[in-house]
Amino acid sequence: MTPEALVLLYVAGVAAGIVSVLVSMASLISYPALLFVGLPPVAANVTNTVSLVFTGVGAALGSRLELRGLGPVVLRLAVAAVAGGLVGAGLLLVLPEQAFEYVAPLLIAMAALLVLAGPRLRERPRFQPVGLRPGAVGAYGATAVYTGYFGAAGGVLAFAALSAIIDRPFHDVNAAKNVLAAFSNGAAAITFVLLGPVQWLAVVPLALGLFTGGLVGPAIARRVPASALRVAVGAGGLLVAAVLAWETYGPG
Numbered sequence: 001m002t003p004e005a006l007v008l009l010y011v012a013g014v015a016a017g018i019v020s021v022l023v024s025m026a027s028l029i030s031y032p033a034l035l036f037v038g039l040p041p042v043a044a045n046v047t048n049t050v051s052l053v054f055t056g057v058g059a060a061l062g063s064r065l066e067l068r069g070l071g072p073v074v075l076r077l078a079v080a081a082v083a084g085g086l087v088g089a090g091l092l093l094v095l096p097e098q099a100f101e102y103v104a105p106l107l108i109a110m111a112a113l114l115v116l117a118g119p120r121l122r123e124r125p126r127f128q129p130v131g132l133r134p135g136a137v138g139a140y141g142a143t144a145v146y147t148g149y150f151g152a153a154g155g156v157l158a159f160a161a162l163s164a165i166i167d168r169p170f171h172d173v174n175a176a177k178n179v180l181a182a183f184s185n186g187a188a189a190i191t192f193v194l195l196g197p198v199q200w201l202a203v204v205p206l207a208l209g210l211f212t213g214g215l216v217g218p219a220i221a222r223r224v225p226a227s228a229l230r231v232a233v234g235a236g237g238l239l240v241a242a243v244l245a246w247e248t249y250g251p252g
Helices: 003-023 027-036 041-062 071-094 104-122 133-149 155-162 170-195 200-221 226-249
Strands: none
Touching: 003 041, 003 155, 003 200, 027 041, 027 071, 027 170, 027 200, 041 071, 041 170, 041 200, 071 133, 071 155, 071 170, 104 133, 104 155, 104 226, 133 155, 133 170, 155 170, 155 226, 170 226
């Protein structure tokens, strides 16, 4: 791998880490960057997942203000995140690529709409966050499975699920999402390290960039109104859903 490719991966990692913190879509930058430098799709996917662990580490260090008081909830949800990440990674290694492709656009679109409708839903008593109930935790665990397997806009799904559990402002829920992503990606990464074609020369610059982006991302997020970030997450999720739907259901 050339020095230029290593620099490109670092820069892409920084941008992806910031994007992950702000709008939950790091893979839309990091995964294409890995393809651009010559990695085949499966190797790029597993290399990307291993590298993404460092976004969550950086975000955890940069989001200490938002995470105050959330430690017990995050630690309990980390069990679901790890279990989901392991299951998703296993599915990636044993199932055909088309297995989740048909439902992914629908899941992402639904989650994006829930993110956009969040403030109005919270105004209705029956839609108030329900805390760590089994159904809500199971729904979050399912998003971790999706993240470990496929990943595109997985943060949008996770944020929608966490909004039903954590009764805190947008930035706090987003910070918890970023930290929990490190657990789900970490669990998947362990599987890929043992069984997958991880390209370590690409991991190093990309992971360093993702850590940097995750570290500075929360400071940027604090300066952006929560309503604007919510719209960006929702709109971005709908865009990803539309692109995936065209690729999956479209002609050809």
